[in-house]
Amino acid sequence: MDVTLNYGKQGYTLSLPDDLNVTVIRKQTMPVLDDPATVLGNALKSPASCPPLRETAKGRKSACILICDITRPVPNGMILPVVIRELLEAGLAAEDITVLVATGLHRPNEGEELRELVGSDWVLDTVRVENHFARRDEDHVLLGTSSQGTAIKVDKRFVQADLKIVTGLVEPHFMAGYSGGRKVILPGIAHHDTITRFHTATYLEHCKAVNCVMEGNPLHKDQMDGVGMIGEVWAVNTVLDEHRRVSFINFGPLEKSHLEAVAFTRPYSEIKLSRRYKTVITSSAGYPLDSTYYQTVKGMVGAMDALEEGGKLFIVSACTQGMGSPEYVDAQKRLVALGTDGFLNDIMPKQRAAIDEWQTEMQLKPMRRGVICLYTDGLTNEQKALTGVETTTDLDASLAQWLAACGDKDVVVIPEGPYVVPMKD
Template identity: 55%
Template sequence: MMDSTVEIAFGRSQLPVRLPAGAEPTIIRKVALAKLPDQALAVRHALARPVAARPFAELAQGRRSACILICDITRPVPNRLFLRPMIEGLMAAGLPPERICVVVATGLHRPNEGAELAELVGDPWVLETVRVENHFARNDADHVDLGATLRGTPVRIDRRFVEADLRIVSGLIEPHFMAGWSGGRKVIAPGVAHHETIRTFHSARFMEDPLAVQCNLVGNPLHEEQLEIVRKIGDVYAINTVLDEDRDLVYVNFGEVVASHLEAVGFISEATKIGIGRRFRTVVTSSAGYPLDKTYYQTVKGMVTPMDILAPGGTLIIASECSEGFGSAEFRDAQARMVELGPERFLATLKAKTFAEIDEWQTEMQLKPMRVGRIQLFTTGLSAEERRITGVELITSVEQAVRDSIERHGDPAVAVIPEGPYVVPVFVGNG
């Protein structure tokens, strides 16, 4: 049998991986979805035909102010397609541009500024016309206190959003390894929530809940907290997008935040969750390429997503550029503690806390695939110390790692997931 080569997302391009002769690859991709032939027209139609809401032009009438939330640089949301039409619609309805604010929903991530902000917004006109500002979760005065949820989560949300007369979120609908699906209500919390809000529902009592998993909204405690937070805020609207592997728009809708999000999830769910009839001892995946694989922090998502098809004791090989290095200082500290204490003792320290330490939840998520099998990482980023505290095995060649895994397990079957965490393989076999 001839060698075969597959390509997986890596940085801004693809990483070719030549599989050894005799390997039996299963390539796992999303179901192919038709590209929208006219993306700008699709956005206009979505705004004019909303889900459970009045058309955008009517919603804009008589408003005193408006705030539009956009995701940060870690999400490839096509902001260039919809920000200007919405802002122009608001201005046409009589709202002056100085009363319109676009806020980058950073959560506890770093701000996006300068050239990066220009890339994120994707339209110089927007930056020249309205205020585009970052959310800072640690600035107490920037948030409005809305009380607590029934589970006791303190709800403090960015004042610019809460106090706006018209509140709009925007996002990308994709699997999320804790909240079920990204986008919609998640752009609010954690997107523009205070750090105590974020640290509460990222604590171990939520994170270790068996229903806080990818592609699940039913009974998911994180999702339920987010819905309760939305109800506390009041009327919120959303524009929801779905992209294919080429990052082209295949779906867009607009409407009431919860209803429109659920409709978008319904569209993408069956195309993203891929039933697989067996588990594999060798799984090769990515961190979805740029921008998600800019940091090791985000790379953890790619480790968690294929867990369901990784055979116990199997090998998960992930490639991630990590062009920006590790992530936050807090995440670095959490990883160092995990390596020092070991996974079990580290998890025990988390379960004793009401507030999670900032970004340690990502380390907690990394423990889940580590409990299933062996995790190997190929990266061209990260310093020697950063590599040490990943807590996983570093490799210098994906191809060699695949050959070694096949030999070690005595099984030529290899699962390859080129798009990483944007695809969710689900085991549907009997054993």
């Protein structure tokens, strides 16, 4: 049986022996919008729960539109021209419209990468497109303190804009429950201090800081507290199918429209399982998410509930851009040196996390469940040693060896990686 896993831009075809009992976990067939730009235009003109965008924008002096960074396959080239033209028709001047890339603590997207991200030369030529820099103190304003004690500092370009719009992709998220909506603001355009506070082990070891859970999730709570301090925010939310085609799009007040998008995607993204398996094979969703090992951790965490205690999770990830940030590499070095328990004990007392060490912490979760084996052709041997997991240059051979050792022919395959979350009933 051949199964193509999402890997880089081309995919990775895995040939599984015919004597295996293979369960392939995919989304059910999703509806696909024939003309998403037209659907978006109609949503902006006749939204279900608020006035039309053009009416809302009239008389506003400035607008700021947030977009996710390059790690998310949001169809910005479709969304931004439609939204910006509505703002221009409402009377806003092009020079008063800013598109702000919500980088969080990731690197900025510039040059050809920015062009790919925005997806429209017309947008780049018409309005300002800028990156968020979380470590620039002067770019942020303090809005207040959350109910959990987090100082909420947010990019002032968004806070001070007369009209605030976020765009994004709604999908399972391994810390915040679901991506999109409030997450594009916090951590998307938050200050370094804010991000490192609610990415501490105190938050991430909470039982509700997991995929597909928002109620009771401490990250979600801080995010919504912060959004409440900002005031009126509008959102364009999208949901994509397995082939990155737009299945759903809406517009409205941030919280309400985001929850509508979450409700739409839940039946497709959350797959119920009656049992766990000794062998799970997954991906890191392919390009652009699997460009670094840092993002690969999402695929490990996304699949872990399908894995039996002591089982083995195989994951493919292209890692064409290497490990990730220098700070993340430092965290991985500490993981290798201290081990899983030692690393967690080291970070638990912290009031603010070191940059990107939270991804290393999230990797501990599937490592506590079983063994992880990574296939990639994007890392050097030195980098592979920093992953903290097994690596292989021959996935077929490693899989065959494991299956012979465990004596179990039942295998689960999750081609789309973290965009589909198996859940044990």
